[in-house]
Amino acid sequence: MRFFSDNAAPVHPAVMAALAAADRVDTAFDGDAWSKRLDAAFAELFETQVRVLWVPTGTAANCLALAAMCPPYGGVICHAHAHIQTDEGGAPGFYTAGATLMLVDGEGAKVSPDAVTALVGGLRKDVHQVQPHALSITQATEYGRVYTPAEVGALGEVARAHGLGFHMDGARFANAVAYLGCAPADVTWRAGVDALSFGAVKNGGMNAEALVFFRTDLADATLYRRKRAGLLLSKGRYLAAQLLAMLEDDLWLANARAANAGAALLATAAGDRLLHPVEANEIFLRLTADEAARLRAQGFDFYDWGAGQARLVVSWQQTQADIRPLADAILAL
Amino acid sequence: MRFFSDNAAPVHPAVMAALAAADRVDTAFDGDAWSKRLDAAFAELFETQVRVLWVPTGTAANCLALAAMCPPYGGVICHAHAHIQTDEGGAPGFYTAGATLMLVDGEGAKVSPDAVTALVGGLRKDVHQVQPHALSITQATEYGRVYTPAEVGALGEVARAHGLGFHMDGARFANAVAYLGCAPADVTWRAGVDALSFGAVKNGGMNAEALVFFRTDLADATLYRRKRAGLLLSKGRYLAAQLLAMLEDDLWLANARAANAGAALLATAAGDRLLHPVEANEIFLRLTADEAARLRAQGFDFYDWGAGQARLVVSWQQTQADIRPLADAILAL
Amino acid sequence: MRFFSDNAAPVHPAVMAALAAADRVDTAFDGDAWSKRLDAAFAELFETQVRVLWVPTGTAANCLALAAMCPPYGGVICHAHAHIQTDEGGAPGFYTAGATLMLVDGEGAKVSPDAVTALVGGLRKDVHQVQPHALSITQATEYGRVYTPAEVGALGEVARAHGLGFHMDGARFANAVAYLGCAPADVTWRAGVDALSFGAVKNGGMNAEALVFFRTDLADATLYRRKRAGLLLSKGRYLAAQLLAMLEDDLWLANARAANAGAALLATAAGDRLLHPVEANEIFLRLTADEAARLRAQGFDFYDWGAGQARLVVSWQQTQADIRPLADAILAL
Amino acid sequence: MRFFSDNAAPVHPAVMAALAAADRVDTAFDGDAWSKRLDAAFAELFETQVRVLWVPTGTAANCLALAAMCPPYGGVICHAHAHIQTDEGGAPGFYTAGATLMLVDGEGAKVSPDAVTALVGGLRKDVHQVQPHALSITQATEYGRVYTPAEVGALGEVARAHGLGFHMDGARFANAVAYLGCAPADVTWRAGVDALSFGAVKNGGMNAEALVFFRTDLADATLYRRKRAGLLLSKGRYLAAQLLAMLEDDLWLANARAANAGAALLATAAGDRLLHPVEANEIFLRLTADEAARLRAQGFDFYDWGAGQARLVVSWQQTQADIRPLADAILAL
DSSP, X not given: OBOSOGGGSOOOHHHHHHHHHTOSOOOSBTOSHHHHHHHHHHHHHHTSOOEEEEESOHHHHHHHHHHHHOOTTEEEEEETTOHHHHSSTTHHHHHTTSOEEEEEOOGGGOOOHHHHHHHHHTSOSSXXXXXXXXXXXXXXXXXXXXXXXXXXXXXXXXXXXXXXXXXXXXXXXXXXXXXXXXXXXXXXXXXXXXXXXXXXXXXXOSSOEEEEESSGGGHHHHHHHHHHTTOOOSBTHHHHHHHHHHHGGGHHHHHHHHHHHXXXXXXXXXXXXXXXXXXXXXXXXEOOHHHHHHHHHTTOBOEEOSTTEEEEEOOTTOOHHHHHHHHHHHHTO | OBOXXXXXXXXXXXXXXXXXXXXXXXXXXXXXXXXXXXXXXXXXXXXXXXXEEEESOHHHHHHHHHHHHOOTTEEEEEETTOHHHHSSTTHHHHHTTSOEEEEEOOGGGOOOHHHHHXXXXXXXXXXXXXXXXXXXXXXXXXXXXXXXXXXXXHHHHHHHHTTOEEEEEETTHHHHHHHHOSOGGGGTGGGTOOEEEEOOGGGTOSSOEEEEESSGGGHHHHHHHHHHTTXXXXXXXXXXXXXXXXXXXXXXXXXXXXXXXXXXXXXXXHGGGBSSOOXXXXXXXXXXXXXXXHHHHTTOBOEEOSTTEEEEEXXXXXXXXXXXXXXXXHHTO | OBOSOGGGSOOOHHHHHHHHHTOSOOOSXXXXXXXXXXXXXXXXXXXXXXXXXXXXXXXXXXXXXXHHHOOTTEEEEEETTOHHHHSSTTHHHHHTTSOEEEEEOOGGGOOOHHHHHHHHHTSOSSTTSOEEEEEEEESSOTTSOOOOHHHHHHHHHXXXXXXXXXXXXXXXXXHHHHHHOSOGGGGTGGGTOOEEEEOOGGXXXXXXXXXXXXXXXXXXXXXXXXXXXXXXXXXXXXXXXXXXXXXXXXXXXXXXXXXXXXXXXXXXXXXXXXXXXXXXXXXXXXXOHHHHHHHHHTTOBOEEOSTTEEEEEOOTTOOHHHHHHHHHHHHTO | XXXXXXXXXOOOHHHHHHHHHXXXXXXXXXXXXXXXXXXXXXXXXXXXXXXXXXXXXXXXHHHHHHHHHOOTTEEEXXXXXXXXXXXXXXXXXXXXXXXXXXXXXXXXXXXOHHHHHXXXXXXXXXXXXXXXXXXXXXXXXXXXXXOOXXXXXXXXXXXXXXXXXXXXXXXXXHHHHHHHOSOGGGGTGXXXXXXXXXXXXXXXXXXXXXEEESSXXXXXXXXXXXXXXXXXXXXXXXXXXXXXXXXXXXXXXXXXXXXXXXXXXXXXXXGGGBSSOOOSSEEEEEOOHHHHHHHHHTTOBOEEOSXXXXXXXXXXXXXXXXXXXXXXXXXXX
């Protein structure tokens, strides 16, 4: 059984059904009935007016958001382990026409207000130094940690104080909200977030993510940027339909809860092997090469994560019954 | 009935079936079994070694090809009515980091060797003028015209003589090959084409196009560019599966033949109203505002194309029975 | 004697003297006393508040202005023979991160309000087409033609109506003002111009041009862009001093008047050979290959300008006595 | 007396004389006699064939070199305190169209082969991570440290092993060579350097730096990039003449030796206040706020460099007699 990535999972049956239901003649690009329902559907979820664009990848959502907030000559503050820094092949530089990622450290890939304040305070305010224009955080983080509404709010304050746009990479936003049990609004716009990459693909989607603008004035130019990036799919209804299916009856939360529950099961088994508290659907644990080999010999696949460490990711599709054998195997090490 | 765009059509049932068949756990990005079969499948179709990348849009395919051939300080020669010039929102400028489209005229949106030669000949070879590095043509053209193998070959000669990369935007490549009845190789690499955007979405696909490199050395850097552009979808198997389904039993040709046949029916009805010979699945015809209104009153939808002109596009899905009423209505004007 | 280009001329003695006077210890970059005087000096000249940045080339001035007005996904309307289109090596694409030059025709390289209106009117207002964000004209034009204040004002109206920034490439602004005899303000901000590339190098300078913002809000970001482009020279006082010297006692106008007068002398000699009315310091005339050879045999150097045509440029330094032999030789053909 | 920056110094009289000598009619841009002599003059200095381009700033030289070596999707390894990272306003991102600076640490702003090896070794070789294409070091470093030929050679080996281009930012190359007493070739191409930004402005020039390509194949495209960046000055002879004057009778070395000697005098006075060994013309020393105030009260100006630290820079123009008062004042603290 694979614990490589939630991207390895298949598409949720409700999403497949939605694709079938959308499989009819309609207007091209985003002129179709499904695309036109997105703003209202997300407005209901977030309890405020929003502008929503579908895109096919999280990288695209993240980078369109950054480009909307940061000019080419500016910088975006993020964690040194942020996905936009380590795993998007330089896409932020492409979308922003060369802006700079300005890196801060912090436990569990979490950005702290103090780290942002220190970075900004250490800059000369002159043209020789790149000045920050945006702050980007990942919820849940690259190490599966979750920001509370208060933590996001504190970052929102810092962002506002320094005139920074505030972006949240929510590739696993669903897992974070499932963990927090809060309203989606509490951990986004009410806490100062301007734009959210709302992940769907890791959570049961096929190839649609939502870029949600709480600062709705950023959307118009982004429509042009999306087209210019080759991201305006001809048959947009097949993306919009996926997103609407994810929101229907809170499928997005149900899927995330399932994945989180599976991860919690593994976390319990891992005990003090854990490198980070498990708050979403990722587990990082100490595992010797020998131990890793023994697990793999039993049919469990996962990534090594540096020497003596491993990462396990649980998907929406894996049931407690699927996962228990791995939990038992870890306990038996 | 809609004759706006072949993008309005639904997805072919065989493609939907292929998506269902691919809906299982596999490796993320392009590490899955379907993605790995693409090179071989297209190599068989084109009778030569190729490197193939799936992308979600034709704009992405076109612009990744151009970026592979043209440095930021260079130019790409294309027709003034080329899709990359008129309908991609400036995407070539984005992907090439600011290269220039160098426009030539020509009937039916066709580029002629003489026009290329004249443009190149009119340039000073100094750093003050942008120098061309690539040539891009559209097959079938934006006015539904088809280049013969000999015509493409003549352009290939000119491209080679001036050291230009040669790209073919084949959003409707299938329609062109269906019209020509030639081997796909004859009108591409055997005629000097280095890279082809092989269209699938307009021809029954959902959201996958193929970027085919005949100059296989261009592919490696393009893999990086694709990721950097946010175009490396997490669950790539759902794109690769669409493309493989299109090739299976030559579905791509069958669909294109159906669309071309429908267009031919309308062309016959249009008679001397035609603005361009109908060689693919698009019909451009003279139509007064009053005539257009009469057709629309009968339930036929289509785009005006400037004053007194209209464009009709037939999709793979529209049968002769679907189309005959419009043909009759045109005859009755 | 050379009539190739006003760039071939040496530096005016007053400018050389200013460089010598500035040759002392002062603050680096633009923190020096000379740089700090620029805003006030140009404000006096233009009778309004301005922000002025020195740059070493006209291309830099032009492209920084365009980047201040046009986002990467936008377009800049200009004449098909505009210097930014034909002779800046694609610099606008570099500085704007890939914006598009949208070309109009017009006699003598002049842009007309109707041409702008027609171009804008012919665009669909959707994301598939690049939308214009700025208008750029050249004063005097690439064919030595001069826009009157009324003509500039009419373009300013059109620009405002369509929400376009309005840039004037004034590489030969001095020659135009010398011809018009108007206040510099009349043909710039009073006529709607937002930014002016105020040329000095062709007019007796060494390597300093002034980018003058009448819309002063555009200057702040441009300071960052100038640094980021490698254009913030370490010893800026040597540029600022040149510009101040040009303004001192209206040296810029005196130099331009001298060059214009020389050109007028040649224009009279050329008579009906002239291809364009001579309003500045450039002469375009019909000249057979044989005639050109005869002039060159007498020691006169100039550029061919297409078949059977030639361009002569008179510099600030060439006296009537220097020029009369060429005038006589032309008359004698 | 100012110890802010060597950029504050005036222009060396020999350079001013060279400007006067070049002040005559000649061909525009880089077609003049002075520009044409550059390759040969630098070839003699470096004992090998080179291609040399004048540019007006060190930032321009650095970034053109990086753009010649690194594609938009690649990375450039440099020190976290490298000038290209900290003080060029994001220019590398502009010139490379968005490439990433990949930072390493190291004492005195020196890059070590081990640091490069560790960075490269820590990367996954996949498209999700930016891959390095070039290495850039500064000679002398931002803290006034000098790489020996052996140290550069070791870096050159590492660069070659990983297929990296190798750039040297030589804003203070003269000071480094003056310190080392080696042949310029020993610390550049013989040690694997592909391109050198040869600084002149800090060392007595006005506004000309030389970009020297030892890998001469990189020059052709750079000519286009230089023009496209607005860096091709119209009257290039005034830049070329400065560079030729610097090479004449090794003025560049004489000036650097003078500055280094002044710095050595201050270093001796500073004693164990020194934060870094003084090998070029910069001194970094511990200085309390009170001590700094006392020095300033005596008329000595310099930059604070973080809390309790200060930077002093000695220029070519400051004599031992100029400097001794400061040395005495430091001793007297």
